[in-house]
Amino acid sequence: MKKYLVLYLSIISFVGCGENTKTENPVGTVTEMSTDPLPSWNEGVTRDAIIAYVKDVTTEGSENFIPMSERIATFDNDGTLWSEKPAYFQLFFAMDRIKALAPEHPEWKTTQPYQSVLENDMATLMTYGEHGLIEIVMATHAGNSVEEFEKIVKDWLATAKHPRFNRSYTDLVFQPMLELLDYLRDNGFKTYIVSGGGIEFMRPWVEQVYGIPKDQVIGSSIKTEFDIVDGKPELKRLPALDFIDDKAGKPVGINKFIGRKPVFASGNSDGDLQMLQWTDSNAYASFQLYLHHTDADREWAYDRESSIGRLDKGLDEANEKGWTVINMKEDWKVVYPLELNN
Amino acid sequence: MKKYLVLYLSIISFVGCGENTKTENPVGTVTEMSTDPLPSWNEGVTRDAIIAYVKDVTTEGSENFIPMSERIATFDNDGTLWSEKPAYFQLFFAMDRIKALAPEHPEWKTTQPYQSVLENDMATLMTYGEHGLIEIVMATHAGNSVEEFEKIVKDWLATAKHPRFNRSYTDLVFQPMLELLDYLRDNGFKTYIVSGGGIEFMRPWVEQVYGIPKDQVIGSSIKTEFDIVDGKPELKRLPALDFIDDKAGKPVGINKFIGRKPVFASGNSDGDLQMLQWTDSNAYASFQLYLHHTDADREWAYDRESSIGRLDKGLDEANEKGWTVINMKEDWKVVYPLELNN
Numbered sequence: 001m002k003k004y005l006v007l008y009l010s011i012i013s014f015v016g017c018g019e020n021t022k023t024e025n026p027v028g029t030v031t032e033m034s035t036d037p038l039p040s041w042n043e044g045v046t047r048d049a050i051i052a053y054v055k056d057v058t059t060e061g062s063e064n065f066i067p068m069s070e071r072i073a074t075f076d077n078d079g080t081l082w083s084e085k086p087a088y089f090q091l092f093f094a095m096d097r098i099k100a101l102a103p104e105h106p107e108w109k110t111t112q113p114y115q116s117v118l119e120n121d122m123a124t125l126m127t128y129g130e131h132g133l134i135e136i137v138m139a140t141h142a143g144n145s146v147e148e149f150e151k152i153v154k155d156w157l158a159t160a161k162h163p164r165f166n167r168s169y170t171d172l173v174f175q176p177m178l179e180l181l182d183y184l185r186d187n188g189f190k191t192y193i194v195s196g197g198g199i200e201f202m203r204p205w206v207e208q209v210y211g212i213p214k215d216q217v218i219g220s221s222i223k224t225e226f227d228i229v230d231g232k233p234e235l236k237r238l239p240a241l242d243f244i245d246d247k248a249g250k251p252v253g254i255n256k257f258i259g260r261k262p263v264f265a266s267g268n269s270d271g272d273l274q275m276l277q278w279t280d281s282n283a284y285a286s287f288q289l290y291l292h293h294t295d296a297d298r299e300w301a302y303d304r305e306s307s308i309g310r311l312d313k314g315l316d317e318a319n320e321k322g323w324t325v326i327n328m329k330e331d332w333k334v335v336y337p338l339e340l341n342n
Numbered sequence: 343m344k345k346y347l348v349l350y351l352s353i354i355s356f357v358g359c360g361e362n363t364k365t366e367n368p369v370g371t372v373t374e375m376s377t378d379p380l381p382s383w384n385e386g387v388t389r390d391a392i393i394a395y396v397k398d399v400t401t402e403g404s405e406n407f408i409p410m411s412e413r414i415a416t417f418d419n420d421g422t423l424w425s426e427k428p429a430y431f432q433l434f435f436a437m438d439r440i441k442a443l444a445p446e447h448p449e450w451k452t453t454q455p456y457q458s459v460l461e462n463d464m465a466t467l468m469t470y471g472e473h474g475l476i477e478i479v480m481a482t483h484a485g486n487s488v489e490e491f492e493k494i495v496k497d498w499l500a501t502a503k504h505p506r507f508n509r510s511y512t513d514l515v516f517q518p519m520l521e522l523l524d525y526l527r528d529n530g531f532k533t534y535i536v537s538g539g540g541i542e543f544m545r546p547w548v549e550q551v552y553g554i555p556k557d558q559v560i561g562s563s564i565k566t567e568f569d570i571v572d573g574k575p576e577l578k579r580l581p582a583l584d585f586i587d588d589k590a591g592k593p594v595g596i597n598k599f600i601g602r603k604p605v606f607a608s609g610n611s612d613g614d615l616q617m618l619q620w621t622d623s624n625a626y627a628s629f630q631l632y633l634h635h636t637d638a639d640r641e642w643a644y645d646r647e648s649s650i651g652r653l654d655k656g657l658d659e660a661n662e663k664g665w666t667v668i669n670m671k672e673d674w675k676v677v678y679p680l681e682l683n684n
Contacts, residue, residue, distance in 0.1 A: 215599060
């Protein structure tokens with residue numbers, strides 16, 4: 001219970017979001033910029049380490065050669081493939097859902113924690129703690145069928161805007177990571193998402209945005225139940241947690257869904273540490289990649305003290321073990337795809 | 343709880359297994375017998391229905407064309423891809439494990455239900471009912487790491503012999519179903535196993551035997567826990583049920599692991615009925631395939647009265663809805679791959 005709520009507990013107020021980075025150009029698809037597989041990455045040790053690893057393990061005859069079926073690469077989502085500030089995007093979804101559902105629940109106007117959501121009163125919302133947030137997640141993520149929920153997520157993504165950038169949330173994916181996903185796939189790696197976020201919140205869009213199929217997405221989930229309603233089979237989403245895919249839950253989820261230990265894992269917070277440890281224990285040569293958010297201008301800068309996406313123990317262990325750490329400010333030429341069209 | 347144990351509860355005595363079908367020739371791999379995609383299937387309505395469906399939904403411009411990403415095909419395992427008599431093969435595994443572990447547990451000689459297993463006394467074993475069988479499954483499937491368990495399963499399969507045929511259990515897969523899996527994959531379908539059997543009991547061998555990767559296997563599971571032991575990350579298998587992938591659990595498992603509704607589903611018992619109903623509700627043209635065991639000479643004949651693999655409600659619903667039912671005796675030229683080398 002507790003771990004899941006780490007995802008939701010620490011809503012930082014919108015103060016300090018920095019100035020808006022307005023870009024009038026539409027987001028473009030990336031066309032071939034060069035034969036460089038990682039064109040949005042600056043030259044340097046990080047980029048070199050990634051390329052050296054991929055070459056090493058995919059060159060036949062190499063001592064570290066990894067057969068194709070074992071080339072499993074797992075990526076965290078929030079803060080690793082897209083931004084997670086000022087709060088997890090899924091929390092904005094839940095709050096918008098409360099507002100959308102409010103007309104059917106007039107009692108919410110005077111019932112907490114709903115009232116605080118409706119009044120955008122984050123400070124009061126937070127006083128209801130885990131219990132209040134669980135209530136909001138269940139009220140917004142359960143009570144419908146899996147098909148209905150997929151449509152709700154898609155509809156929300158089509159219109160919702162990020163408070164700082166005033167762009168669609170799916171515009172705020174990291175261009176260098178899109179290139180890394182492609183580069184790994186081009187080299188025979190199978191790419192998976194392993195996220196603390198909701199599995200059914202991610203599946204409706206990750207295929208199009210990241211090129212990762214729905215069945216390569218592992219996330220937290222609520223229970224579902226099969227029933228036949230008026231002769232029609234339905235999977236109903238129930239207000240009960242099923243699986244928490246965070247921290248020590250990540251290796252558990254990886255084993256459950258994939259059945260193989262990854263050789264490549266990437267995350268950005270202490271919630272990813274166990275996934276990186278698990279990967280590091282692979283008998284094949286493995287690669288651990290942390291994204292360190294160091295760029296307050298283009299994105300955000302945070303690590304050890306952040307309540308969302310805290311990177312503290314992970315940073316120490318990365319240093320100890322020689323894992324690769326991306327310095328966003330130094331290593332990335334661009335952060336978001338929209339910058340490519342400037 | 344109850345559903346899972348249906349898998350184990352009904353151990354039929356070995357009486358009535360029929361004569362041994364001894365084949366001295368080694369099992370051969372299937373080389374191209376013809377350009378017929380289903381050479382081990384007799385001409386007839388079943389074979390015609392399968393081929394007509396696949397052609398219909400994969401022909402561009404067809405009214406029923408299904409895009410590649412939606413071509414999800416799910417197969418039950420026990421009784422659908424390999425035999426399940428005189429008892430689920432996983433139960434033989436559990437009983438052999440009790441015997442292998444017995445030296446470390448001298449108390450089992452006089453402690454039930456272990457004693458009955460050690461004495462091959464199925465009648466007494468059955469008197470301990472669900473509780474006794476749960477105890478045996480937990481004693482044999484938990485208490486080790488995921489890597490250790492994988493090795494145990496592989497080692498067992500390398501030596502264990504089926505009581506009737508005196509062949510490896512993996513020799514007792516159905517040749518016509520192997521061809522069907524290939525045929526579907528050749529036509530862009532992604533094939534999955536969705537079985538009430540243990541997910542980690544299947545994963546060690548299904549890739550080699552069925553050509554189905556580990557991450558396309560859905561099954562029942564026990565809980566695992568991540569821990570660091572002497573600095574080494576481990577996933578420990580715990581004596582606690584995690585998920586029961588049977589009956590109404592099959593659509594739940596499909597949604598959880600695949601995130602899409604299948605268009606093709608195949609099973610052989612009432613435990614598969616909800617999977618077939620779920621598939622039947624697909625907006626795309628779908629195909630439901632039941633295997634009816636009608637061949638006591640080459641395999642087994644059973645349906646409505648069988649405690650293992652009962653096909654009763656499913657047979658009625660198949661008839662009502664016009665689903666395709668394989669008559670094993672009539673529709674299959676050969677049952678097991680070993681017959682090809684006769």
